[in-house]
Amino acid sequence: MADTMQFDLVAPERNLMSVSVREVRLPGENGDLSAMPGHTPAIVNLRPGLVTVVDDQGAEHQFAISGGFAEINNESISLLAEIGRKREDMDQDAFDEMMRAAQRKKKAAEQKEQQSGAEEVVAAAAKLLADMEALGTHIGLSANSSTVPD
The missing domain is CATH 2.60.15.10 (F0F1 ATP synthase delta/epsilon subunit, N-terminal)
Structure with missing residues (x-):
């Protein structure tokens, strides 16, 4: 081997x-x-x-x-x-971009759920968002500054 x-x-x-x-x-x-x-x-x-x-x-x-x-x-x-x-290129702006992408996926999943009752899609999107927040915490970046406007 x-x-x-x-x-x-x-x-x-x-x-x-x-x-x-x-x-x-x-x-x-x-x-x-x-x-x-x-x-x-x-x-x-x-x-x-x-x-x-x-x-x-x-x-x-x-x-x-x-x-x-x-x-x-x-x-x-x-x-x-x-x-x-x-890792060394991850700054707050790069993390905010990643968080916004995760938030957009969650928002799209919530809209889909309202139309078709796809609860598992929303749960997966919520987990994705939580995992993104955990990544930020792990590398010392804040998830609070990266919200998607309604």
Whole structure:
């Protein structure tokens, strides 16, 4: 078994990272997990949180994501993030952008619920918003300044 695997992190605006890695720690929708070379193939839905990448030299890199999914196989991980930023690039403005996107999803889900009774959609959107707030708290940013106007 090899001791590294290929990792690619892509967000809509650009490719954030493409390197050989020892480990990737992911904020899974059903709980956090680590993927290493030889991992069982899986597709994992991701919640907002920090992705930690340990490169082939042992250096750690962190990225804040708003959600997405990761495709894991024996030799590689491809992560497609809805919104992704390097941890050091996360400032209040970038976090506000991510919070507004989560708030818009919740508002759209509430409107859909009123039309069709889709309570589970609203619950998922509320969880997304709560996870975004928790991400902000974890990295020292405030969720209070990023509200969506009615």
